[in-house]
Amino acid sequence: MPRIESTAARLAKLGFADGAKAAQLVRQAGTDLDDLLESLVTVADPDLALVSLTRLAEREPAVLDLLRQDEHLRSRLLAVLGVSAALGEHLVRHPGQVALLATPRLGDARAELLRAVGAEPDEPEPRAGGEDPLVALRVAYRGRVMHLAARDLTGQAGLGEVTAELSDLAGAALEAALAIARAEVDDAEVRLAVVGMGKCGARELNYISDVDVIFVAEPREGADETKALRAATRLAQAMMRACTVTTSEGSLWEVDAGLRPEGRSGPLVRTLTSHLAYYKRWAKTWEFQALLKARPVAGDLELGAAYVEAVNDMVWSAATREHFVEDVQAMRRRVEAHVRAEGERQLKLGPGGLRDIEFAVQLLQLVHGRLDPLLRRRATLPALAALSRGGYVGRDDSRGLAEAYTFLRQVEHLLQLHRLRRTHIVPSDEADLRRLGRALGMTADPVGEFTERWRRHAMEARRLHEKLFYRPLLQAVSRLRESEARLSTTAAKARLEALGYVDPTGALRHIAALSTGVSRRASIQRTLLPVMLGWFADTPDPDAALLGFRQVSDKLGSTPWYLRLLRDETAVASRMARVLGTSRYATGLLMHAPEAVAMLGSDEELAVRSPESLLSEASAAVSRHVPVLAGANGGGAETAVAAVRALRRKELFRTAVADIFGLVDIEKVGSALSSLTDVTLQAALDAALGPARNVTSFAIIAMGRLGGMESSYASDADVMFVHSPLQGVAEREATDAAYAVANELRGLLSLPAP
Template sequence: MPRIESNAARLAKLGFADAARAERLLAGIGGLPDPVMEVLTEVADPDLALTSLTRIAERAPEAAGIDGRLLRVLGVSDALGEHLVRHPGDLDRLDRPRRNARDELLEAVGAADIQAAEPEALARLRVAYRGRLLALAARDLAGEATFTEVTAELSDLAAAALEAALAIGRAETGADAVRLAVVGMGKCGARELNYISDVDVIFVAEPVEGADEVEALRQGTRLAQAMMRACSAVTAEGALWEVDAGLRPEGNAGPLVRTLASHLAYYRRWAKTWEFQALLKARPVAGDLELGAAYVEETSELVWSAATRENFVEDVQAMRRRVEEHVKREGERQLKLGPGGLRDIEFAVQLLQLVHGRLDPLLRRRGTLPALNALSRGGYIGRDDAKALAEAYTYLRRIEHLLQLHRLRRTHLVPEGEADLRRLGRAFGQYTDPVGEFTRRWKQHAREARRLHEKLFYRPLLQAVARLPESEDRLSPTAAAARLRALGYEDPQGALRHIAALATGVTRRAAIQRTLLPVMLGWFADTPDPDAGLLGFRQVSDKLGTTPWYLRLLRDDTAVAERMAHVLGSSRYATGLLLHAPEAVALLGSGAERRGPAEWAAEAAAAVTRHEEAESAVAAVRSLRRRELFRTAVADLGGELDIEQVGVTLSDLNDVTLQAALDAAIAKVCLERHRRPRFAVIAMGRLGGMECSYASDADVMFVHADGDESEAAFAVANELRRLLALPAPDPPLLIDPDLRPEGRQGPLVRTLASYRAYYARWSSPWESQALLRARFCAGDAALGTEFAAMVDELRYPKGGLPETSVREIRRLKARMEAERLPRGADPALHTKLGRGGLSDVEWVAQLLQLRHASDHPGLRTTRTLQTLRAAVAAGLLDAADEAVLGEAWRFASRIRDAIMLVKGRAGDMVPADGRDRRLIARTLGYPPDGSEDFLDDYRRVTRRARQVVERVFYGD
């Protein structure tokens, strides 16, 4: 027999999630006509619509016939369904002729005869407001009103509610000495309001003729407070929404109500850039509209001149960073703050308006979509990009509206539940796979919005400068230069020349550059020195532009391009390395091979073996060193290495370079003299301590095994120094042997026996102290081990250091502080010799070693921070003191490295020049306006370290 389909099964196929329940509800109301059933099965949530419909029918069986628009509302909004259950008379609103919202809401509250604090007036206001909301939602969901018409009507309805609330407030307060204007801000001011949102306002007050200003402000404040309560108070009919006056001068800490003159005085003297961005949306919406219009007119001049203010660029960049931080915290389900969310679009559009609206009045639009349209017509945004951005904005806002309509609650979060996602998908007409299709379209629009946000500032520059054939609307060079200056480029004319050189033409290279540059200009703008970044990019591109892999790598791997922009705009040192070996761009890729000392040593040894000439061999080794210096600098700038890791990496690299150069020198000397000496290089100073900086020389001593080899050993040492000092484009590794016995007056190379005899007879405490850093780094390892064992007796004296030697070391330190600091240098800002700087910390560590290393093996290390940690473990230093000293040492070391990275030359002083200090601070992670914070932090850290030094080094 054929299977007979049940009614419940049929309802399930028609879209009901709970078909059995739907069958019971339909039976309870006697069923529905087929045309109504057809509409019901197409609404967002048929179950929700049927539930509300049966409740309304139970409450008002005499209600008018069922309308398709009503079903669509009931299928989306549980809250409006609840409203109709309580107020079935509002069913006829769907066909009732629309009245002026302001008139209707004022009539609803009985504005002509309101009793003070009358609760019924508040309830009537809410009922009338939701009735209007119901009628608007019906037209919206039926497609009878466009998105912009909906948001404009919602804004006007909010303004009408504010006017009605103001009438209630006047009745409550009896205010008669004040003219009060309510200025709408945010989406209300722009006539792009949501269904449920806080309404942002600013209050402006003036005394009526003959009234006292103080009394007028007092009355105005009471009236504003009463108006806000009338909107937010919870009644039997609920609340409307919160009125938020937080955008006023001084925010919530400032007066709620000000005169026009007080507002203007604040904006002219104290306002921040974000406040002018907020004023883009200002519109008089309630109260004294003439006063409100005067406020908007007076502030407009300030808004459109904001881009000329001092520190405007820094403020713009700070705002952008704050938005990015919000994006990171909120997550992708946030329609407002998530990646590719509404804030991305609104912020970018408003920023472009601020930058260019001073010279282009057509950009002075309150609404996001009208402003976007104006930016497109003016050539500030490409037409296709503007269209895609507008579509993304509209789609995301429609999602927001559907979410808020459901329960008339303020929300921007896309739900995760399948039922909620299903309702959203069906509301957009997606019935086959509502969850999957909705999710796909939402994420697609978000991705596109995020992509366009990244390039939005910069694409018009390419149209202006590169003169693309497909571009019909171009900025003038003057406007393009102004735009670049606003984004942080100090030499916009030079930047325009670089852009033109890179992107002009019809070659494939120029085409790819036109794709890359819009985003890269933004990345350069986020670096400490955008001009240097763009210049470096042009120079590298000029060298590699014809190389097939270069531009393809940047185009296809945006992480490489972004990292390159960050490096070029942050470090002249790294840029110089890259210019001399531009193929090192490939090292920026995430898939680039990571190498360590073993791989470097093998490659260096192979280079020495491969080249017959010592000079060629060492040139190859120095090229290897240059490449790895670049790799290290990139990792350092990217925060992938801490300062200790940087020191170890650079020291390992120098060890490998010394070993390879020594091999080349020995090979050459042995070839000429037919004698190979046992020869070792002993690292001293920062090289010995594995604490090299980018600017460090190689402090070393040379030792050989046999006196009969002296002539050959001397030749090897000199050849090693010569090879590493040969002119080359690579950063030099200069050999400094001045820490040897007798300094420059002593032999360059000694035998092990000679060192032993000298130290036994002539050694002074400072030499024992210097030997604390001694370690083998190149050459004959067995000889290096013998040397280390021999000097252990000096640097780790049994029984500790005699008190006479302790006093001598302290006197030497005090003398050094008095005499070695450069003339005119601020002792508080010299990273090496200044108070609380590197020398202070290192001498504390070294005195602890000299006094206690014989009894505590953990102190027998060449590294400063390891010594301090070992001293804590041995109970010789408080952990709190170690933390203070370690922080100062790391900070000072980071500054010295940052000076080299940023300026391309070494320096020990915290820069006195404001620009240089700002660049250093940015490289160390401070915000653009954090130069003084950086200086304060360094003074504080080193001051605390000096206090420890005074107590631990000079005490007892």
């Protein structure tokens, strides 16, 4: 007993969670495992791996020698045993398959699985002939899953390779199941194609997942169509049974044909013509979204390819259907409604889950893919990359979505591998979380680090999903009466809050005010706002940005150029959004000079103007209004200075925006602000002089920051006034005139802004 306790302590120190049980297993193994313990403690769950290894060694003692001799075999086998209790059980039943793990790459999956059921792979329509083909299919299939899992868990296969190989393996299994079905059903009169849908069609299948399919049949030349369809239906049913029936080796997975026309209430098998007739007349929006993933995977591949080609144009024109976006949003909402009880821990369907990413990507694909063939990708990550390259998704957003999707899929695979069961729920048990964290390379604090990364990726996925789903929110508040809104006010508020809006109720009011109605102005705003709202959300103050946008739009919305400029010039709209959400000072300037929006179109427009050009424009404004300079038609000093101050606000806005976008450095900002103040003072002095110009010379001396040409946006204009009587003018008269000019100047510059 003391020796066992000592061994238990040593094993616990090495990293086994239950040192006593591990010590007992080592003792029962009847052989020295010390040389394997260091490898065992590096896997995700050393205790689980030890249990499976001792059972496997009991069944096949030579396994331990193989592990000692082959380092690659050892790392692969122990990695599998440390994650998957189910594959450990499989190896105990079939220890001969350990040898598969010593092979770097396996041969063609279709050929292997067909041979396993006694069919000849080279035949045009293979037919099973072996004994107990259902069991043989399952054993061969799981051997290949085990081999792939070993490469996956040891970092020898990335996510894309894993999901593609699982999808191809599923296609091979469907082909073998079809060979079994042909041995039961006379198929002489019919061609049958199996079209993969969903993740199978997109080559992004999980380890354990329903395999979604659609069946397409055509009678052979001279055959009766009705009889051929009956035979095809029996063949499809037999194929599905071959995959789903439970045997001594369990089942493969469910084959789900629910995506077919009319769903489960429709015929299992249709001809190509029948499929097309349904899609042209009766299909709903979600059916075209599902067809985006369609790919021929088994049976008559030529017929399957013809089906995919025939529906392709309908898929990529689906976005032109009435209420397309609302239909996509409604489907997503229905999915969310089914997972409320466990939504927080749902990797697939919950908020921030895989479906959020997939729906956002598919929506963008369908909207933009009609005109951009480069977006027509089945799988999520390649489609996301294409959207980023095409500029439909920002690089940072694309990177965030891709990282979240990759992490969530890896976790999903680890969850499913454990028991080879379909699950998408993150466990709450600490031992399960520890296994997940260690499998992902987290060793210091596997539970804490895993939880933090999972939550972070889920929040980012949700934020970006909502960002890409702005259009449904916009339509809810701009086109429908409150009683008809398909997106509830509560849901709309929640979406705005998730994107950083502090006052979602106020935001909804602004959106409605801008976009409600049938006018051209409201129509253009409905086009602009989805994008603008996303840009506002990326600023420090989205609420202020939206409020400022509404205020500027109220001032300029009726002018013909304003909304057209925003619609046609992306740079103007995006820069405007950033300015409105970054600087209340710049926004205030824009409120008084809304026409300054036009200068946001290019860096050249934002270049700081020279003092000479500013003085020329300001002097011209004064000349138009001051009677002494303009003659009888002048409008007075107040009007002249109001024009100069308007010029000043516009130029302050130019400088502030250039500052926000890093087009000028701090020294240049100080110089520009000081020059602008100089010009304003000079122009105001010209307006204020009046008759005093014939009495005395008057000068303004800049002091402080203004004198040093380093003014800030909030700087006062510190100055001194100096005058000198003209020749022949009494000093008293000149001094009185100078005081009058100074007071007039200060009064003109302190008038409220118009």
